[in-house]
Amino acid sequence: MKGDQKSIHSDSTLSEDFESDSLPPPRYDQIYHASHDPETVEPGVEGPYHVRGDGRVDIDFNSSVIRAFAKCFPSAPDEDSQPAPPAYDTKRPFDPDTAPKLKWTIKLNILIQAVGSRGDIQPFIALGTELQRYGHRVRLATHDMFAAFVRKAGLEFYPIGGDPASLMAYMVKNPSLMPSIKTIMSGEIGRKRQMVAEMLSGCWNSCVQPDQLSGEPFVADAIIANPPSFAHVHCAQALGIPVHLMFTMPWTSTRSFPHPLANLTNVDESHAAANYMSYHVVELMTWQGLGDVINDWRETIELEPINFMDGPALAQMLKVPFTYCFSPGLVPKPKDWPEYVDVCGFFFRDAPAYSPEPGLVDFLAAGPPPVYIGFGSIVLDDPAKMLSTILGAVRASGVRAIISKGWSDLDGDASENIYYIGDCPHEWLFPRVAAVVHHGGAGTTACGLRNGRPTLVCPFFGDQPFWGHMIANAGAGPDPLPPRYMTVDTLAASIRFLMRRETALAAEVIAERIDREQGVQAAVTSFHKHLPLETMQCDLIPDQPAVWAIKSGRTQIKISKLAAEIAISQRSSLQKDLKIHKTKPMIIEPVRWDPVSGSTSAFMATTMDIGGCLTGMVTEPIKAYRDEKRRQDKSALSETSTETAQVAESSASIDTAASTKSRGKEPSAGSKAALAGAKSIGWLAPKAIKGMTVDIPLAMAEGFRTAPKLFGDEVRDHGKVTGAASGFTVGGKTFACGLYDGIAGLGIQPYKDYKKSGAVGIATGLGKGLAGLVTKPGAAIVGAWAYPTAGIAKSVRSAMYDKSRKLVETQRAAEGQWLAEQQRWTGSQVIALMEKFNELVSKKK
CATH class of the missing domain: 3.40.50.2000 (Glycogen Phosphorylase B;)
Structure with a gap:
């Protein structure tokens, strides 16, 4: 930005645009290419x-x-594979009064x-x-x-x-x-x-x-x-x-x-x-x-x-x-x-209760609406220079201004045309000003646009330039003015642009659109819509989420924290049958595109793990020693502060022998350093064995399995490996289907492509069949070993690492007890719940 306003439309064009707000908003790709200034691309840049x-x-x-x-x-x-997004409704994109209610x-x-x-x-x-x-x-x-x-x-x-x-x-x-x-x-x-x-x-x-x-x-x-x-x-x-x-x-x-x-x-x-x-x-x-x-x-x-x-x-x-x-x-x-x-639209909170200071009320009443200038939570490198630029621009543009001090404490001497404020809700202030100048934070931007205020964005980082360009291309403000380009002249020119009638009209059009949207309500509807209702609902108390499961035959009963607490109070033997119920299980596995890159990356990861264990012989003891010394120093400082406070409060003697004895039993920083080094060496063999017997074969199997995608063939999904049982299941399916698909594909693929593309499809289908003859049996052979061993490794890991799981179990049980104390169910309610539980058990056996 060099002072010129490239996005300003002519007055006549603006007038035509504002005569009707029934037009849908422009597509952002049109806005982006229109606002992209090639002059701002730095020349002479090399590299990716x-x-x-x-x-x-x-x-x-x-x-x-x-x-x-x-x-x-x-x-x-x-794009054709995705459902068409909803058209912009110029009347009311989301109306909570008329929209179908989602039962939740x-x-x-x-x-x-x-x-x-x-x-x-x-x-x-x-x-x-x-x-x-x-x-x-x-x-x-x-x-x-x-x-x-x-x-x-x-x-x-x-x-x-x-x-x-x-x-x-x-x-x-x-x-x-x-x-x-x-x-x-x-x-x-x-x-x-x-x-x-x-x-x-x-x-x-x-x-x-x-x-x-x-x-x-x-x-x-x-x-x-x-x-x-x-x-x-x-x-x-x-x-x-x-x-x-x-x-x-x-x-x-x-x-x-x-x-x-x-x-x-x-x-x-x-x-x-x-x-x-x-x-x-x-x-x-x-x-x-x-x-x-x-x-x-x-x-x-x-x-x-x-x-x-x-x-x-x-x-x-x-x-x-x-x-x-x-x-x-x-x-x-x-x-x-x-x-x-x-x-869904901008999120707006309910306007907070606010009583303005008398000076602010007097200033607003003393003249025409001022321009708000503030950078909120931005911490400026040179606040004094920024304030000097702002004051000069305010004088040059001939406006009154309210300057927000913000986190940079932009403070000075108030005058007839300048007023400084601290924390003041934008919901209260923005309807009372003529225009706003700010850093372009999403919340501040939304509040300004909602109130129809012409806006200048002075972006520092993040999404702030994005909002500045969106406002400028809607005509509701000048081009964004980054602080590094801000001078008295450029800021004054931008403020004068804000005060134009055409800019105010453009801001009002945006405000009318936003007023028709109900962003928060629409977001809540979106949140509920994507929740897995079927897996979340407790089978005994329908308005509570299931967090536990009790297996009955081949199925399981989903139980909430409160339901579990009540059921256990009536039948203590159920305690041992409770298992954590995951309403949305999430398995993250590395993506493999082909067997070569897959096995190579797994080999490199294993090599790095082994190297980490070797270097850890030196680095881990140093880190452990430093951390322990830091912890001991903090502990000593804390104890000293506590003892000083106790002495000040009373003259009673303080017996510190117990605490000294307790500290003496703790391992020293040197002992913990030695233990960290030994632990690093101890992990060397397990990581090497896991890499060679599990990670590399699994990466190769997955690479073989997914490789047909590279030439347009379909790939079977045999499920996820979560433990030993599922590992053997997936391995068996991969072996059987891989051998069958590889051989049968020589005939099936040419036929399928012939039906799609005619005679040309025979050649392409034959190519897919030949490629599948290598990849699919390859997945079968390697997968027969890789998936079961991966499952066994996951089961062993789950058995060894259960600290987090036990924490979750303990906290859920505690919440169940707390809920039972809060709600205090009657005897008849407890009997009804147990009858329902027994009925579900009998049905699912």
């Missing part, structure tokens, strides 16, 4: 991708690296995991409040500093750690996905990774730990999360429960437009394929920075590590439901997004 200063990524699709990556990721689905009677423990600034958390408060209206118990797990904000809204809160102010400061200094050399040298990368590790651990605790204030037990039955919380899919896998992602910007691969953080260069052939691929590249860059942190944390909750190539596409591979909380009036749902992806 280049991260720019504004956080966007230039991806060179002519590079050999990107071309190689393109072969490793899933290809874009055919199960009362769930819903955990919302959200990471980010206040603007990122606020939409989930609105969502949680709406979920409570369905009778759900809702816990919002986020940063510690938002405890009062969450609890004041009537939701349960659980702290996950992490400092959003520190994260914001880091992102402002490093708006791209890749950090600067200065940041690496300063140690900020290590601190950020440590913070992510802390939040991952906090997210897992939020799933299973009691409320920290009331002590009420809580185990999640379903998870809703924004993608940056990172723990969502993994927590859901450990618990065996559904997970649903919600986000404010496009994060699902589509051929319609590229990833909002990507600029595509050297796209010689299909723009659609390049658009689709851009999402995988951005995800890959994110995963390569945090994948090891996530895998280390997965080990603490006894989950196996995720393959490097599978991590970026995990949600897409597992078909995790996704709800986008932006307006379909701005970004309609692309045709190739699957049915489990919904675009």
Whole structure:
């Protein structure tokens, strides 16, 4: 941006557009190509991708690296294979009064995991409040500093750690996905990774730990999360429960437009394929920075590590439901997004009670509506310089302004035309201003557009440029003005553009569209729609979720926490029959495309594991020694503080002999270091044996099994290997079907292709048959060994690693006892429940 406003329409065009708001919103692919400014692409950049200063990524699709990556990721689905997305309804896209009611009677423990600034958390408060209206118990797990904000809204809160102010400061200094050399040298990368590790651990605790204030037990039955919380899919896998992602910007691969953080260069052939691929590249860059942190944390909750190539596409591979909380009036749902992806509209909370300070009321009444200027949770590098630029632009444009201090404390001397505010709800303030200037956070953007306020976005990183371009191309504001281009002149020109009548009319059109949408209600409907109702419902108490199962004959009875507690109180022998019931089992296996690459990657992984054990002889003792010394120092400091406080309160003697004796029994830092080294060596043989006898043969078998996909043939799905029994079942099916399909394919494939393509199909079918004659029997032979051994390995691992499972069992039992105490069933209710249980047992035998 150099001061000119390339997206400004002529006055006549604007007038024609505003005479009718019945037109559907423009497709984002049209908006993107119209707003993409080739002048902003940095020249002279070499390599497969280049991260720019504004956080966007230039991806060179002519590079050999990107071309190689393109072969490793899933290809874009055919648009015709997806159901057509709903057309934008110009009357009311979602009307809760007339929309068919989705019956949902199960009362769930819903955990919302959200990471980010206040603007990122606020939409989930609105969502949680709406979920409570369905009778759900809702816990919002986020940063510690938002405890009062969450609890004041009537939701349960659980702290996950992490400092959003520190994260914001880091992102402002490093708006791209890749950090600067200065940041690496300063140690900020290590601190950020440590913070992510802390939040991952906090997210897992939020799933299973009691409320920290009331002590009420809580185990999640379903998870809703924004993608940056990172723990969502993994927590859901450990618990065996559904997970649903919600986000404010496009994060699902589509051929319609590229990833909002990507600029595509050297796209010689299909723009659609390049658009689709851009999402995988951005995800890959994110995963390569945090994948090891996530895998280390997965080990603490006894989950196996995720393959490097599978991590970026995990949600897409597992078909995790996704709800986008932006307006379909701005970004309609692309045709190739699957049915489990919904675009529902912005999330708005109920306006909070607010009593403005008298000075603010007087300022608003003293003249024409002012312009709001604020950057919320952004931590600026040079607040004084930014404030000087803002004040100069306000004077040059001749407007009055309200300046929000925000996390950067933009504070100065008030005057006739300038007023400074602290924390003030946007829901109250924005209807009283003429226009808004902000950083482009999704929540702030939504509130401004909802109130029909012309908007200037000054983007720093993330999805902020995306929203700035969307607003500019709708005519409701000028082009985004990044802070690095902000001067008194450029900001003044942008503010003058905000004050034009045409800009105000465009903003009003958007406000009318948003007013017709009910984003929160639509998102709740989307969430309920994608839940596995049949597997979640308790067979004894229909309005409660099943978490336990009792096997009866060949089937099982699904039981809730309360039902189990009541049944056990009447028949204690049932305790030993209870098994964890997974309402949404999730099995993550490495994707294999062919036997060569599959076995090679498995061999490399095994080699790295062995190498890790050897280097761990040195690194693990050092790490263990450092961690233990740090823990002892903290413990000593804590004890000193406690003893000092006790002495200050009374003159009673303090006997510390017991605590000293207790400390003496603990292993020293040197002992723990030696134990860590021995443990690393002890893992050398097991990892080598597992790699050679399980991982490599399994990768080869899966490669043989899936290889026919490469030449357009169909592949049988024999199920997942979850234990020894299923391993033998899958191995047997693979052996029998592989031999049969390989031989029979020589005749069947030419016939099938002949019916599709005529005489030409005979040749192609024969080629498929010959290829299948190698791959399918190959899968049969290798799979006969690989799948049973993989199943046995999983059963052994499950028996050895049961700490997380036992934790879940203990917490669910505790919640069942608590529910029984809270509800206090009558004798007749207990008798009725047991009669129903006995009836189900007799039916299913």
